[in-house]
Amino acid sequence: MTAQTLRNPLASHRDGVRQIASFVAIGVVSTAAYVALYAGLRSVSPAGVANALALVVTAVANTAANRRLTFEVRGRDGLARDHAAGLIAFGAALAITSASLAILQQAEPQHGRMAEVAVLVAANAAATLVRFLLLRVAIDRSRDGRVSTEPGLATLSQSKRTRG
Numbered sequence: 458m459t460a461q462t463l464r465n466p467l468a469s470h471r472d473g474v475r476q477i478a479s480f481v482a483i484g485v486v487s488t489a490a491y492v493a494l495y496a497g498l499r500s501v502s503p504a505g506v507a508n509a510l511a512l513v514v515t516a517v518a519n520t521a522a523n524r525r526l527t528f529e530v531r532g533r534d535g536l537a538r539d540h541a542a543g544l545i546a547f548g549a550a551l552a553i554t555s556a557s558l559a560i561l562q563q564a565e566p567q568h569g570r571m572a573e574v575a576v577l578v579a580a581n582a583a584a585t586l587v588r589f590l591l592l593r594v595a596i597d598r599s600r601d602g603r604v605s606t607e608p609g610l611a612t613l614s615q616s617k618r619t620r621g
Contacts, residue, residue, distance in 0.1 A: 476593070479527040484585050487519040491581060492574060504558050504573060509551060516547040520592070528596040535596070542595030549591070550584035 491511050498507035520543030524530045530539065557580035561568055 476527050477589075480523060480585075480589050483519060483522045483526060487515045487522075488578060488581055490518070491515045492578065495574065495577065496570070499570065499573070505555060508554050508558060508577065512547060512551055512554065516543060516550065519543070519588070520546070523588075523592055524596060528592070530596055539592070539596050542591045543588075546584070546588035546591045549587045550581065553584045553587075554580040556580075 494511035494514055495507050498510050502510075517540075520540055524536075524539050554577055557576050558573065561572065561576045565572065
């Protein structure tokens with residue numbers, strides 16, 4: 458076993474931990490923004506509309522932030538593919554949160570706003586796992602369509618080649 462063989466798994470593990478930490482931090486900020494938007498919109502619209510609008514706004518920002526910070530992708534290469542994955546993640550989040558609101562309405566028709574928010578935060582946590590997996594698969598795809606676990610120097614963006 459060579460030093461190079463040992464370095465690649467360790468570097469890959471460190472990068473995975475860094476990606477998860479970054480994704481969680483962005484998720485916390487996105488969830489806080491979602492809750493604030495939902496609460497503001499909920500005072501003037503039905504729960505489903507407030508949920509969809511708050512999700513749409515935060516999903517676009519979340520995808521852009523994760524693309525740049527979590528997956529360290531710069532530039533326009535793959536931008537449409539990455540945002541398409543974000544759109545699919547948005548659809549999954551909308552389905553999960555809408556179903557959660559429907560279940561809450563059936564289980565407790567006279568629920569309060571705090572119950573709605575609590576259910577939506579839990580539903581968003583589940584949707585976050587789906588988002589991470591979708592974005593990781595989409596953004597880690599190499600140009601030839603294979604999933605790249607450890608890209609070679611030639612396939613790295615300029616920012617990754619010069620990164621310390």
